[in-house]
Amino acid sequence: MERYLKHCWYMAAWANEIGENGLTREILGRPMYFYRLESGKLNAIVDRCPHRFAPLSCGTRKGDNLVCGYHGLTFAPDGHCVHNPFSDKIPVGANITTFAVEKRDEIVWMWGGKPEEADPSLIPPFPFVPDAPNWRTVTGYTLMQANYEYGTDNLMDLSHIEFVHKGTFAGDGVIFAGKHEVIQEGDTLHSNWWMPNIPPPSMAQGRVAEDAIVDHWFDMQWYAPATMRLFVGACPHGEPREAGFAVPFAHILTPANDHETHYFWSSSRDHDTDSPEVDGFLKQLFGEAFDKEDKPIIEAAYKNVRGKDFWQEKPLSLGIDQGGTRARRMLETLIKREQVQDA
Template sequence: MSWLQNAWYMGAWADEVGSSGLSRQIADKPVYFFRLSNGQIAALLDRCPHRFAPLSKGEREGDTVVCGYHGLAFSAAGKCVRNPFSDRIPAGSDIPAFDIAEKDGIVWLWGGAAGTAEPALIPDFNFVPDTPHSRTVRGYTLMRANYEYGTDNLLDLSHIEFVHKGTFAGQGVIFAGDHSVHADGNTLHSNWWMPDIAPPSVAQGMFPPEAKVDHWLDMRWNAPATMRLNVGVTAHGAGREAGFEVPQAHILTPADDHTTHYFWSSTRYHDLDNPEVDAMLLSLFGDAFDIEDKPMIEAAYDNVRGKDFWKEKPVSLGIDQGGTRARRILEKLIAQEKEVEA
């Protein structure tokens, strides 16, 4: 599969990368993330050039990574700096290093050539880090399906009426709403607006049962598959600023053609120091994806595994145009990169 090169891929939550480092496959490449003595994060191809052992199974000597198989040592820039069997460094022994950025509690890996990263292209997730006024719960799971099928799911939130009956089922709110999709350059927005409805599950206890509210689900997508969802509720006709909003991160990173890293978060502005609320939200969102979304996405993908999506002639329901347009934008960006390379 062709991957978008000049884009940022989420590699990890920042606190996943400790002193021992973290190995994770990103777009078919094994990557070893590790912290330097100055606190910054570096990333190397997790494969020694001698007999291809994972460097993550070796040792650290300060900022140097030592292969655990035959002892070749590498700098954070990927340069082989020691051969324990000779004073001569073998030709071809350097390994690829990746451009890394740590922002908003997220470790981003640049998919293009080292030294070409564009920090301005990092999507904004400024709500993720905790503040004196906010608290964020975060999670990670591995999905056995191609990442674009995860994008389809997230950009078509009509599925909540059917898939999430055991957690936060829509209770008919989707059918009372209007869906719109629009692009701002290569940023895609897939939004639901549901006015004059009974309080949805996300607002239970915040409004009287007989109240009428306006509810929105605004999803922002950036290639290859980073999404921000704003879930909001306000009293009917009061304006969004009078209500409340829950920002969420939904970020998909391909491990390979058939496996996806799914990172998610949800931020709240109340009960900040209540561990019971943390546990409840972790269980709610974890169950929602692991028990409801993931089995459905994986089963659907198994039906078309290895086949061309468009050649399978997927039927359009209108409300799924967010995923369709995201696929087309991604195809365009990848094709443009190939034209430049040619």
């Protein structure tokens, strides 16, 4: 079976990561170079000259063309070699694979298959990421030494917060009083927690009275292969959700290769939007939660089974982990479906 889903969009970067010199990043086992053309349009090309495999990102630019810094072969944005300094003849096989890229919601997306098959309508929606009047988002990134599906397991089973996140935003046991459900809508999977009639969780402090009783929820949405949106909310007990508030988060995983994962995250808010202090606090809080709490346990668990088949290791089921289990099964089905379609 193919390792990766192809007919889908993978997050390559936050838009502000791609500066004047572009960005190099391994994605789906390939070294990639993301850069802007003179028009401002984004381009993505495998960062490897076909002559002696030097990174094109280490060369120079000639207009929109890339000049290899090793022997001077020049490549157009579509990957075709357009100049050979040693001959008028372009060598056979001198073209480089390129990928379709789109910027949406301050996110740079890369299509996993052939550029001509890219469908922008399939880009997952993250309208809450861009800053707006009275709206502020902080973003982050970390590289995990683990296969991306193990990151999905973690995010689709938020019961782990009671144990992993004791130093940041553990729920003081509220998970155990909650109800978990997994719902499938087409190729989208929902892994939701509903925790009614509880004291205000930490994220509600300052937004409700200290002696209030609230209903609390986590709604996680999964889009194949590993793009997730989380809404964490609370409202007065017994009232409709609209009477309270919800905070949106992005949790997006992109395979660097079989054993490493790019983990992009964001946190948005509608208060203190001009406060660098709040920005700094949230970056520190979530940086600690993901880098110092999630990442070590995911990496350690993956190290125990690295290179082995997940199902053959016979993982136990606790019921509350069905979000990750079903995401794995759905992904397997989608990849097999692609294989049939592409045969």
